[in-house]
Amino acid sequence: MAVAANPGIAYAEAGVRAATGRARQAGLYPNPVLGATGDHNTPALDGGSLGGFAEQRIVAGSKLGLAKTAGDQDRMVAEEMQKAARLRLLTQVRTLFYRGLGEQRLFEVRKEMAELAGRTAQTLAELNNVGQADRPDLLAAQVDARRAELAVTMAQNALDRTWREIAAVVNQPGLARAALQGDLETLPKLDAESALARVLSESPEVRAAQIEADRSGTLVKRARAERIPDVRVRGGVRYNREPLDRSGRASPVVGNEGFFDAGVEIPLFNRNQGSIAAAQAEADQARLGVDRGRLALRQRFAAVYREYSDASAAVAQYQTEMIPKAREAFEMYTGNFRQMAVAYPQVLAAQRTFIQLEDDYVAQLTAAWRAALEIDGLLVE
Numbered sequence: 001m002a003v004a005a006n007p008g009i010a011y012a013e014a015g016v017r018a019a020t021g022r023a024r025q026a027g028l029y030p031n032p033v034l035g036a037t038g039d040h041n042t043p044a045l046d047g048g049s050l051g052g053f054a055e056q057r058i059v060a061g062s063k064l065g066l067a068k069t070a071g072d073q074d075r076m077v078a079e080e081m082q083k084a085a086r087l088r089l090l091t092q093v094r095t096l097f098y099r100g101l102g103e104q105r106l107f108e109v110r111k112e113m114a115e116l117a118g119r120t121a122q123t124l125a126e127l128n129n130v131g132q133a134d135r136p137d138l139l140a141a142q143v144d145a146r147r148a149e150l151a152v153t154m155a156q157n158a159l160d161r162t163w164r165e166i167a168a169v170v171n172q173p174g175l176a177r178a179a180l181q182g183d184l185e186t187l188p189k190l191d192a193e194s195a196l197a198r199v200l201s202e203s204p205e206v207r208a209a210q211i212e213a214d215r216s217g218t219l220v221k222r223a224r225a226e227r228i229p230d231v232r233v234r235g236g237v238r239y240n241r242e243p244l245d246r247s248g249r250a251s252p253v254v255g256n257e258g259f260f261d262a263g264v265e266i267p268l269f270n271r272n273q274g275s276i277a278a279a280q281a282e283a284d285q286a287r288l289g290v291d292r293g294r295l296a297l298r299q300r301f302a303a304v305y306r307e308y309s310d311a312s313a314a315v316a317q318y319q320t321e322m323i324p325k326a327r328e329a330f331e332m333y334t335g336n337f338r339q340m341a342v343a344y345p346q347v348l349a350a351q352r353t354f355i356q357l358e359d360d361y362v363a364q365l366t367a368a369w370r371a372a373l374e375i376d377g378l379l380v381e
Helices: 007-026 061-130 135-169 192-203 206-226 273-338 344-376
Strands: 031-038 051-056 231-240 255-264
Touching: 007 344, 031 231, 051 255, 061 135, 061 206, 061 273, 061 344, 135 192, 135 344, 206 273, 273 344
Parallel strands: none
Antiparallel strands: 031 051, 051 231, 231 255
16 A cells, blocks of 8 residues: 555656656757858848758767766666665555554553553452551552553554554555554564675665766766767858859859868867866765765664664563563462452552563564564665
8 A cells, every 4th residue: 555655656756767768868869950051141242142051960989878878877776766765665664563563462451451450449449448458558559540541541542643654654544443463472583694695785775876886987988088079060052142253243143052061179178187087086986885885784784683682582581581470470469469368569569560561572572573674674764
């Protein structure tokens, strides 16, 4: 839905079409010039001469071919940017999906905790009425129940925000809410070396930088070819009524005559030295830009992969150790409280620990997915 309707994709595609048009235009041969010519068109010379001509600029030095090559390379850069835009959009959609999965799970957990906190507060109220519970415990339970309800509201608001963002990204303002179906807890396995190698080899940003470097080399050749002057050729036919008799007799010698001109600019002072130097410097910049792009990707990969590694390690600990033990402790305290074997503050502490761990667990799951999806999207910015 996003690829079909998001304007960013159409925007990038329009950029490709524009670059394609410029490449085509760059290789077109100059148009000929047709015109009229006249000399000495005065009554004293019986009208002089009048005719027409055709003029053509003959492009030398393969300048058109080099310009067409540079235009094609510019189009290739636009195509890589189109791929980057698509990757950026897909990564955004996938990230929102897994964030929504996390918020959906968090909403369900908080709703369950709010119901449990409400039942506990109700139980304490009943016990307080018969003198078997202290009022401070009742007040703490009531506050905790309200806090749990507020946490449910905040989780719902977060999920609503994500749905609005999803609707915006896929350009469907009326997108209906639905339960997201997916596996949040099974994280993808990433190997640092192979993942980095894939990013460096497939990144559209790196490929675009490499094409820009090639294009800069082409422009250096184009600047050097500019030293080779074009030839301008002009020729035509005119009707000459100018008299040839020096005595001034009125009878003119009338007839057709042909003419031609050919010229070439002599590169005596201007040999395009400045443009060649500038093009060479820009080519050096472009080549260095490839290395800079790869270095930036390595730096971004290091940071994102650390986020993935940290979040994955935390998820493993939450899954195997902390969440099960916190749940067991909470359930044991709750059971003992119902049997009046423990005080409510112990139940409250266990409940808060369990809820906080669940919040942290979902946050780490979402962070791990976000980092993994960013790497899978070739770290496109």
